[in-house]
Amino acid sequence: MSANGAPARIGRLGLYAFLIGTALFFAIPLLVVISTSLKSLDEIRDFSIFVPPSSPHFAAWWKAWYAACTGLNCSGVHVGFWNSVRILIPSVTLSVLAGALNGYALSHWRVPGADLILLALLLGAFIPYQVILYPLVKITSTIGIYSSLPGIIAVHILFGLPVMTLLFRNFYAGLPDELVKAARVDGAGFWHIFVSVMLPLSVNILIVATILQTTGIWNDYLLGLIFAGRENQPMTVQLNAIATTSTGEIEYNVNMAAALLTALPPLLVYFASGRFFVRGITAGAVKG
Amino acid sequence: MRIRNLAAKAALSPTVLVVLVCFYGCAIWTTYLSVTRSALLPNYQFAGLFQYVRLFATPRWNVAWSNMFLFGVLDILGTLGLGVLLAVLLDRQVRLEGAFRTIFLYPLSISFIVTGLTWQWVLSPTIGVQNFVRGLGWSDFVFDWITRPDRAIYTLVFAGVWHQTGLIMAIMLAGLRGIDREIWRATRVEAIPPWRVYLSIVLPMLRPLLVTCVVLIAIAVVKSYDLVVAMTGGGPGYASDLPGKFVVDFAFERANIGQASAAAAVMLGSVLTVLAPYLYLELSRRER
Amino acid sequence: MAPHRMLFFAALATLLVHRASAQDAQVMHWWTSGGESRAVAVFAKEYEKRGGKWIDGASVGPQAEHAAVLNAIAGGNPPAAFQWNIGVAVRQLAEQGLLTNLDDMARSGDWNRHLPPLLVKNITVDGHVIAVPVNLHGANWMFYSTKVFGDLQMPPPKTWDEFLAQADKIKAAGYLPIAMGGNAQQTGWLFYALLAGVGGKEVYRKVFVDHDAAAAGGEGVRHAFETMGKIRQYVDAGGANRKWNDTLALVETNKAAFMIAGDWAKGDFSAAGMTVGKEYGCAPAPGTQDAYVMTVDVFAFPRVTKPDQVAAQRKLAELMMDPAVQVEFNKYKGSLPARLDADVGSLDACAQLGQKVMAGGDANQLPNFALAFGPDTQGQIEDLLIHYWSTPGMSAADATKEFSTIIANAGS
Numbered sequence: 001m002s003a004n005g006a007p008a009r010i011g012r013l014g015l016y017a018f019l020i021g022t023a024l025f026f027a028i029p030l031l032v033v034i035s036t037s038l039k040s041l042d043e044i045r046d047f048s049i050f051v052p053p054s055s056p057h058f059a060a061w062w063k064a065w066y067a068a069c070t071g072l073n074c075s076g077v078h079v080g081f082w083n084s085v086r087i088l089i090p091s092v093t094l095s096v097l098a099g100a101l102n103g104y105a106l107s108h109w110r111v112p113g114a115d116l117i118l119l120a121l122l123l124g125a126f127i128p129y130q131v132i133l134y135p136l137v138k139i140t141s142t143i144g145i146y147s148s149l150p151g152i153i154a155v156h157i158l159f160g161l162p163v164m165t166l167l168f169r170n171f172y173a174g175l176p177d178e179l180v181k182a183a184r185v186d187g188a189g190f191w192h193i194f195v196s197v198m199l200p201l202s203v204n205i206l207i208v209a210t211i212l213q214t215t216g217i218w219n220d221y222l223l224g225l226i227f228a229g230r231e232n233q234p235m236t237v238q239l240n241a242i243a244t245t246s247t248g249e250i251e252y253n254v255n256m257a258a259a260l261l262t263a264l265p266p267l268l269v270y271f272a273s274g275r276f277f278v279r280g281i282t283a284g285a286v287k288g
Numbered sequence: 289m290r291i292r293n294l295a296a297k298a299a300l301s302p303t304v305l306v307v308l309v310c311f312y313g314c315a316i317w318t319t320y321l322s323v324t325r326s327a328l329l330p331n332y333q334f335a336g337l338f339q340y341v342r343l344f345a346t347p348r349w350n351v352a353w354s355n356m357f358l359f360g361v362l363d364i365l366g367t368l369g370l371g372v373l374l375a376v377l378l379d380r381q382v383r384l385e386g387a388f389r390t391i392f393l394y395p396l397s398i399s400f401i402v403t404g405l406t407w408q409w410v411l412s413p414t415i416g417v418q419n420f421v422r423g424l425g426w427s428d429f430v431f432d433w434i435t436r437p438d439r440a441i442y443t444l445v446f447a448g449v450w451h452q453t454g455l456i457m458a459i460m461l462a463g464l465r466g467i468d469r470e471i472w473r474a475t476r477v478e479a480i481p482p483w484r485v486y487l488s489i490v491l492p493m494l495r496p497l498l499v500t501c502v503v504l505i506a507i508a509v510v511k512s513y514d515l516v517v518a519m520t521g522g523g524p525g526y527a528s529d530l531p532g533k534f535v536v537d538f539a540f541e542r543a544n545i546g547q548a549s550a551a552a553a554v555m556l557g558s559v560l561t562v563l564a565p566y567l568y569l570e571l572s573r574r575e576r
Numbered sequence: 577m578a579p580h581r582m583l584f585f586a587a588l589a590t591l592l593v594h595r596a597s598a599q600d601a602q603v604m605h606w607w608t609s610g611g612e613s614r615a616v617a618v619f620a621k622e623y624e625k626r627g628g629k630w631i632d633g634a635s636v637g638p639q640a641e642h643a644a645v646l647n648a649i650a651g652g653n654p655p656a657a658f659q660w661n662i663g664v665a666v667r668q669l670a671e672q673g674l675l676t677n678l679d680d681m682a683r684s685g686d687w688n689r690h691l692p693p694l695l696v697k698n699i700t701v702d703g704h705v706i707a708v709p710v711n712l713h714g715a716n717w718m719f720y721s722t723k724v725f726g727d728l729q730m731p732p733p734k735t736w737d738e739f740l741a742q743a744d745k746i747k748a749a750g751y752l753p754i755a756m757g758g759n760a761q762q763t764g765w766l767f768y769a770l771l772a773g774v775g776g777k778e779v780y781r782k783v784f785v786d787h788d789a790a791a792a793g794g795e796g797v798r799h800a801f802e803t804m805g806k807i808r809q810y811v812d813a814g815g816a817n818r819k820w821n822d823t824l825a826l827v828e829t830n831k832a833a834f835m836i837a838g839d840w841a842k843g844d845f846s847a848a849g850m851t852v853g854k855e856y857g858c859a860p861a862p863g864t865q866d867a868y869v870m871t872v873d874v875f876a877f878p879r880v881t882k883p884d885q886v887a888a889q890r891k892l893a894e895l896m897m898d899p900a901v902q903v904e905f906n907k908y909k910g911s912l913p914a915r916l917d918a919d920v921g922s923l924d925a926c927a928q929l930g931q932k933v934m935a936g937g938d939a940n941q942l943p944n945f946a947l948a949f950g951p952d953t954q955g956q957i958e959d960l961l962i963h964y965w966s967t968p969g970m971s972a973a974d975a976t977k978e979f980s981t982i983i984a985n986a987g988s
Contacts, residue, residue: 015377022374023391026450029406030394036409049410049420070636102303109296117304122567124311126559128511130535131552132314134321134545139310141652158310161303190295219399221514222536226647230633236401240518241636243405244817252415255405263402270397271390278389281396281455282462327952328646328668347978348959414814435816437967524758524816525966526959540643542955543665 037061037257044252060253064261068254070241077258080238084218084265086149087234091156092213098157099164099209104198106165107172108180109190118169125162129222140227147229155227156217164209167283171205172198204276211273212280215266235262315556321549328543339550349551352529355441356558359530360509362442366449367505368498371456376486378457379464389461393454400451404518407447408434437527440520444512444528447519452508456501463497464490496573503566510558531555599628601656601888603875604648606641608634609821611843615908622895628888633658637819638761642951649674654878656885657892662698662707662874663946669876670701676877676886677704678893685897690915692934694941695872707874708896709914711906713838714930715869715944716769716861719845720834721827722854724751732834736774736803736862743810746833753810755832757818762837763961764945766807769836770800772942773863780867783983784948793980801964801972801979808968816966827856836861838871842910842926858926860933868933871944872914953986 032049038056066076106114136155137146145151175198183193199206224234233241239262243255270277325335343349374392378385395403410416413432421429433439467490475485491498513532516522522529522537531551539548601623607616613634620630633655635641642665645658649669660666669675682688682705688696691709699707720732728749733739743753756762772780775796782791791797812832815823821844826832828848835841842852850856860867875896877889895901902913903922912920912927912934920931933940945954960982964975 015380015382019374019377019382019388022370023388026391026395026454029410029450032410033406044415046423048423049415049417098303101299105296105299109293111296111300117300120307120312123563124307126507126563127311127315128507128532128552128555128559130511130513130532131318131556132311133536133552134539134548135314135317136310137647137650139314141650144652147647147653158306161307165303190293190299215397219397219401221399221401221517226540236399236514239405240401243518244521252409256409259402259405263398266397266399267394270394274390277397278393278458278462282459327950328665329650329672346956347963435813437963438969521817523962523966525963527963527966540647541639542951543642543646544952544955547952 033256033260037064037253037260039253041251041253060251061257061261063251064242064254064257068242068258070238077235077238077242077261080233080235081261083228083232083238084224084234084236087152087156087224087228087232088214088217091153091160091217092210094153095157095160095164095213096206096209098161100168100199100202100206101194102161102165103168103170103172104194105190106169107175108177118166121162121165125166129159133226137226147227149228149232152224152228152232152234155223156220159223160213160216164213167209167212168202168205170283171202175201204279207273207276208280208283211269211276214269215277215280218266318549319553319556321545322553324546326545326549328545330545335546339546340554343547343550343554346547348526348529349531349534351526352531352534353554355529356509356512356531358441359444359448359512360506362445363448363452363509364502364505366445367452367456368501370449371453371501372460372491372498374453374457375460375464378461380482389458392457395451396454398451400514401518403447403451404515407443407450408519411443411446434520435524437524440524440528444516444519447515448509451515452505455504459497459501460494463494467493496569499566499569503562506562507559510555510562531558599884599888599891600631601628601892602631602633603657603659603892604633604635604641604645604655605659606635606638607659608636609819609840609844610847611845611908611910612840614847615843615905618901618905618908619892619896622898622901623892626891626895628891649878654880656880656888657875657877659873659875660707661944661946662695662709662872663944663948664950665946666707666874666876667698667701668950670704670706674879675706676879676889677706678708678877679705681705681890681893681897685894687897690899690917692914692916692941694870694938695914698872698947699874707876708893709872709874710896710902711873711909711911712914712934713840713871713873713909713911714933715765715838715871716772716836716864716867717839717841717926718769718834718836718859718861719824719827719841720857720859721830721832722857723830724833725857732857732859733862734865736770739862740803740806747810751830752812752826752832754807755823755826755835756807756811756815757820757823758816758962758966759818759820760958760962762820762823763965764958765838766804766836767800767957767961768869768942768944769861769864770803771797772867772869773861774800774803777867777939777942780942784943787948787983787986789980789984792983793976797979798972798976801975804965805968805972808965839910839926839930842924843908846908846910852924852926858929860929866933866936866940867942868930868940869942869944870947872947873909873911949986953982956982956985 028050035052036044036049037060038058039053040057040059043053064076065078067074068076105111106118111117140146140151140154145154179197180193183197188196219236220234221236221240225237228234239258242258321330322339323335323337325331325333325338378388382388411431411434413419413435418429418431421431434443471489472485475489511532512530513536516528516530516533520528522533531554535548535551535555538544538551605616607613620632623630633644635644638661641659645655645660648654687705692712695709699705699709718732724746725732728746730742733742739753746753756766771783779791779794779796782788783797820837824835824837824841824844827835828845828850842858845852845856852858875892877893880886880889897915899913899915899918902915903918903920906913907923912923912930920927945957949957957979960975960978964970
């Protein structure tokens with residue numbers, strides 16, 4: 001075991017103190033936002049941002065959801081919430097499936113230039129949005145999907161392809177070849193093997209991929225701002241508009257409630273998913 | 289091993305096509321636009337380095353460009369320093385490790401918009417830290433970095449470190465957990481203090497992982513848009529502008545496609561500069 | 577039912593459905609403050625009265641609207657009409673062939689006769705009329721709180737030097753000497769007033785009309801920047817990124833002495849239930865008593881091909897040029913109607929005053945950024961102004977030098 005005596009104990013104490021201190025650094029901003037959202041405007045004017053609310057109430061949350069204003073429109077963030085949901089579900093489903101299909105094809109089938117494709121995907125994952133933004137606007141408008149729901153979904157799928165493909169490819173490459181070979185001997189084709197052999201084995205990685213994509217797409221701002229169109233603005237875009245619009249006094253409690261509502265879905269996913277989230281982000285980083 | 293099959297190629301072709309056209313084609317398109325005289329609308333006449341000369345003579349770009357390095361270096365040092373430290377500490381078999389990990393990681397599940405807004409509120413002189421400390425009695429306390437043109441960019445570092453340290457911690461922790469326990473046993477026999485082991489033996493073994501972390505954070509800094517929009521809006525004035533925001537502003541609001549493309553091409557160049565040595569190292573490591 | 581009958585009914589049905597949306601017109605603008613929204617509602621109501629369906633496309637602030645319009649045009653899904661300040665940008669769009677010509681309407685309505693010559697010149701590109709001017713705004717107004725100046729028993733300042741002399745007294749009495757917000761719009765308006773009021777109309781003309789870089793680097797401009805620097809110390813700390821109508825609220829609530837804004841601010845006052853002369857007063861910005869910095873709002877119509885879209889556009893253009901509708905619109909907007917034959921008798925005292933200055937001759941009519949420069953140059957000037965305003969450490973000499981460089985690159 002470790003060395004005995006006072007120095008080790010002090011060292012241990014210091015370790016915990018540092019960890020707790022750092023944990024406070026991480027936790028406090030969120031706690032501040034939560035506590036301010038439960039305060040009334042009078043309490044906020046007293047400028048005691050780190051003090052918990054004296055009589056917490058959810059009025060600001062209600063207002064944020066139903067009545068917060070962006071410019072002329074005062075219908076609250078529930079509009080953005082449902083827009084984000086409508087964008088999220090097709091985008092996540094299609095990008096995860098596309099990634100799985102591609103990963104499967106690249107790992108168990110002979111495809112000319114597979115390594116080149118993988119390298120191209122890896123590079124593509126790093127290209128900043130801004131570099132291809134204007135051409136993408138032109139392309140999507142030529143196809144006729146610019147500033148529309150199909151448009152933003154297509155763009156999310158596009159940007160999800162590299163990471164998803166790499167993720168699944170690495171996973172499937174770790175599965176034994178005999179699986180596919182045996183299925184082929186039985187007469188199964190490419191698609192049949194995918195659906196009946198690969199997918200059932202992929203539950204864990206599918207969860208990881210879904211979490212990655214859900215978090216990424218829900219939290220997106222720039223793509224939604226440009227490609228989604230006026231009627232489909234996601235929650236993040238609406239949130240920023242609310243927080244930077246001010247007619248008269250800034251209602252910090254409402255703004256913070258709106259921020260919390262926007263952060264809640266991926267936060268819940270995070271807390272519910274534990275290890276899968278960690279696997280997702282580290283797999284995304286430590287590419288094969 | 290890999291079976292020749294048309295279906296696999298068919299399944300992959302949409303992805304390959306889309307990635308080629310949208311990522312690489314568009315990147316080339318943008319780079320071409322950067323050597324034309326495009327302004328309000330695209331103009332495909334070749335114009336040499338005109339846009340680049342103008343770009344680097346534009347005060348706002350030079351501020352954004354140098355901000356990227358300031359923010360980038362500090363963000364990398366901050367997230368890496370704190371992230372590695374936390375990973376090391378958590379590797380020491382602490383109690384409630386799961387709880388600590390959960391707290392350190394949760395900001396990663398939150399949108400950069402929410403992160404930016406949260407830190408804008410915490411650092412706001414009107415309702416945040418400055419006013420709180422003044423309320424406690426220190427009426428001369430000043431912490432208005434976020435409204436000072438010479439300091440605003442540094443406030444982004446707070447938010448960036450808060451958001452991304454968890455990622456580094458998770459990656460490094462996974463790496464540390466992969467270290468052979470034999471090494472620990474051997475060093476204990478020699479009575480080498482743990483901090484020495486980490487510094488001189490373990491962390492150098494994880495050098496590839498550290499490089500990956502640096503690359504990830506660096507590229508996130510280059511791409512930064514959501515964070516600066518939500519936190520300072522690029523202000524005061526344009527003091528905290530970043531290339532990622534410059535491109536979007538000039539492409540859409542300012543309607544100067546030529547300048548926006550030149551700035552985007554510079555962004556692409558930055559990413560490639562960071563990536564090239566990394567990929568080279570990775571690929572040659574793989575070959576060994 | 578026989579197949580051909582079904583086909584007939586199907587065709588009829590599509591025709592009916594088609595007709596139902598025939599007169600839909602999406603109109604983009606940035607009029608989101610109290611007074612502005614009531615003004616644009618005049619057009620919307622008139623359009624609906626004439627049988628169309630107005631689809632409102634409001635953006636917050638000119639920059640956001642510019643982006644939305646350009647995006648929509650680039651994306652192949654343009655609005656039926658969009659608002660812009662007439663100037664180089666709209667002309668550039670027309671030169672690219674992106675806007676509809678209104679020549680026949682201009683001819684039959686005899687627009688040339690009923691609009692000021694400067695306006696006619698600016699809405700005509702290559703001989704074609706491409707925009708409908710709906711108003712004539714003056715950007716160099718001073719709106720002041722009658723209560724604050726009444727309490728202090730001082731008249732509002734007639735020159736900027738007078739203001740600087742008054743400012744400390746106003747501050748001592750607990751009021752904000754000047755209401756100012758830190759965004760591109762407001763620093764721009766302040767600059768108009770300072771350049772014309774401190775630098776003088778001659779210098780203004782040389783810089784804005786002749787693009788004279790030497791004048792842009794000269795004494796008058798430097799003096800204007802110096803004054804801007806001095807004004808900085810008299811504003812409140814919460815002005816960064818504050819929208820103009822929120823800044824105006826400081827005057828409306830008698831917390832600040834005055835604000836430099838265009839006559840569009842009147843609409844906000846009336847929306848707040850205030851009348852000129854009673855709760856607030858208007859006067860030309862210090863030093864600009866015989867200058868009218870013009871900002872003209874126009875509607876332009878992107879080129880479309882479908883007949884029902886063209887019909888919608890023509891209906892809009894017609895009602896926007898209707899003299900009675902223009903007067904009604906401008907009542908809420910606070911500006912002068914663009915049409916010279918509109919009856920301004922029903923407009924308020926400030927409008928009458930503005931009308932007099934305008935009528936004082938061409939020498940009084942000064943262009944704003946949009947009329948003088950392309951969006952690129954305008955953007956650079958706006959960047960410089962907001963940077964200078966937010967950076968107390970920057971010297972007026974440096975600002976002047978940078979300004980001179982921008983004007984030198986402004987092209988013809």
